[in-house]
Amino acid sequence: MTRRAGLTAGPNASANETATRETVESNSEIIAVESETRLRYRLIHDQLKNAILRGRIAAGLVLLEGPVARIFGTSRVPVRKAFELLHEGGLLRTFEGRGYLVVGPDGPDGPDPQPLRVPLSEAALGFDEAPAPLALPSISERIYHDLEATVSIGIAFGHFRIDESEAAETFGVSRGAVREALSRLRDLGLVEKSAYSHWMCGPLTARAVRHDYELRSLLEPAALAASAPLLSRDTLNASLREVERAIANPERVDSEALQRLENSLHVDCLRCAPNKKLLETIGHAHMPLTVNYAFYNAFDLHPDTATLIEHRTVLRYLLDGDANAAADALRIHLQAGQKRTLQRLKVLAVLPEPDLPGFMQRIA
Template sequence: MSQSLKGQLYEALKRSIANGYLEPGLVLLEGNISEIFGMSRSPVRQALQRLHENKFIFRFYGRGYMVGDFSVEPIRRNLTANDFRALDEYSKIERTDTWRGIADIIEHDVVLSSIKGRFELNELQLAKKYNVSRTITHPILLYLQSIGVVEKVKYSSWSIVPLDSERLRNLYEARRQLEPFMISRATLNMSEQEIKKFIEKLEKTAEKYPNVEGGTLDELESDLHNKTVRMGGNLEIFNMLKRTYPVLLISKHILGSTVALPDQDPFFHDHLEIFTRMLNKEGELASQALAAHLARSEAKVQERLSDFRDNGALNIPDYLR
C-alpha cells in the first residue's frame, strides 16, 4: 500500500469535494466517515484536520466540518458509500487491510478457545489489543455470531459458545439432514465446467499432499460444503447450514498447525467421488456419497476435538477470561 489510510482518505475526500460529489454546505462527521470506510476514527480525524488546514472544509458553529465556506447553509445528511462510488473513491481506499489482518487471528483464537470451554470476550479489550476501533472488531464478532461461535451478552461483552462433543454431534446431525439434499439439487443446477474445475483443484492438491498449506485444505472444503451446497438453490437451508461452520473451522485451525496432517489424504477421495457423481448427473448417488462422507468425517473430527481438548496447548488471549 503506497499511502497510509489517512493519506488515502484525504485524497479521496479532496477529489470528491473538487468534483462536486460532496456538495458545498455538506457537513462531514468523523463517526459517519469512519463507518463508511470501516476504519478507526484516528485516520479520519487526521484526514479531516488536513482538509481543514488546506481550506477544503471549515469549522462552523455546529458539530463536524462543513464543505465550502459560510456563504451556504449547512446540509446535514448521513453519507453512504454511494457518495464515494460515483467517483470510484470508495473502492480505491484499501480500508479492509486492518480487518483482514486480524480477522483470521481472532477466529483462530476464538475457535480453539471454544474447544477448551466457555469464555467471556470483552470487545473493548479486543480492540485495545490490536490497537483498532470497534468499527474494525465489531463486524468480525458479528460474523462469528452468525456462524454460532460467539453469543452477545451485553454492550461490549460476548460469550464464546463451547464446542464440546455433544454440540459437535448435533452440528453433524444437522449437516447430514440438510447437505445431501442440497447436493442433489446442486447436481441439476451446476454446469459441467464448474464441477470439472473443482475436480481439477482436488486432483492437483492430491498430487502434492502432504506438501500443502492449511489454507488450501480450507479452500477445498469450502468448494464442496459452501460453494457447491449454495448451488442447491435454497437460501433458507443454506443460511441454516452456516450455523454448522464451526465443524469446518476445527480442521481449518488445527490440521497442519496444532495437529500434524494425517498420512493419508483427509478428504480428497470422498470429495472426488461426490463431484464425479455430480458430473455424471447422478444426484441421488452424489447425495448418498456425501452422507457417507459426513459420517466418516464426524468420527475423525470428534477424535481431533477430544485430543486438542485434553492435550492441545493454548495461550488464552488477554481479551478472553
C-alpha cells in the first residue's frame, strides 16, 4: 500500500495527529491570551494617561492594581503593566506605601504630592460613568494604527501600491481585515482605489499640501465659530493645560503626543459644529498632517514652540467666549502651518527612503 506524504502511518497515526493538533491549538490559545493581555494594558494605559494629562485625576491619588482592575473589568496583569508604563513615562511615582502616586500639576519635575488614599471609583479615575469591561478592538482596528503610520511615512517619499495579500501576511490577519482598515484610511484621504481596484497612496506633493491647507483655511475657522458656543469649558481648560505643559517641556512631547494636541484643536474643538458635511469635508483634507508625523519620526524631534503658542492663543480666545477671534487665530495658525509643512516636505524629499514593508510597492 502506498503511504501518502505528510501523514503518519501505523496504529498510532490517529493519536499522533490528535496530539499535534491539540498542541497547535494550545499554542494558539496562549498566543491569543498574550495578545489580548497586551491589548488590554495598552487600552488601560491610554485611558489613564489621558485622564492624568487632562487633570481629571487628583494629584497624589494612590492607585492600586486590584481596585483599578475591578473598575476596568479585567485581571491585575494588564493593570500592572499599564502602571509600569505610566511610571516610566513620568505620570506615576512610587512611594513608601503600596501602589503608585499620580504626579502633581507640575509634572514629574515638581514636588512629591501627599498620598491621597480614597476608595477608587470611576469618578476618582476621571470617568463620568463606569467604563464598560474592556472590549478588545476588531482585528482591523488592531492593525489600523500600524498601517496608518506606514502609509503616512510612505506618501512623503513617493507613489505606492499597497498589496492587500502581502499586507495580510505581514500582519498575520485576513485580507478582509486589511481591506477594512484601508477603507478607513480612504475616508481620511490617505489612500485611494485605482480604476483596477488597486489600493494606492501618495505621492504627497507641495501642490497637494497647498490645496488641502487652502480648503482647511476656508472651512475650519467657520466650523470652529459654529462649534465654539457648544464646547465644554472643562474640555477647553484641559486642552489648554496640556498645551501649557507642552510649551514648558517641549522635549517631553513625542510624535504621538503632538498628534493628540493636533486632534484636540483640529478635531475635538470643531466636532460640535452642526454641519456634519462640513466636518466630513475638513476630515478629507488632513493629509498634510502626515508630513509632520513623518518629519518628527524621521528626526526624533519635538514640536516647535511657535506651533504650541498658536494653539494656546486659539484656546484662550475660546475660553474668553470670543469665537470670532478664535476663528481668526485658527486661520493664522493654518497659514503658518502651511509654510512649516512645505519646508518639512522639502527636507523629507532629500532623505533616503525609509525601510518600508514589502506590501508598500513603489510605482515608478
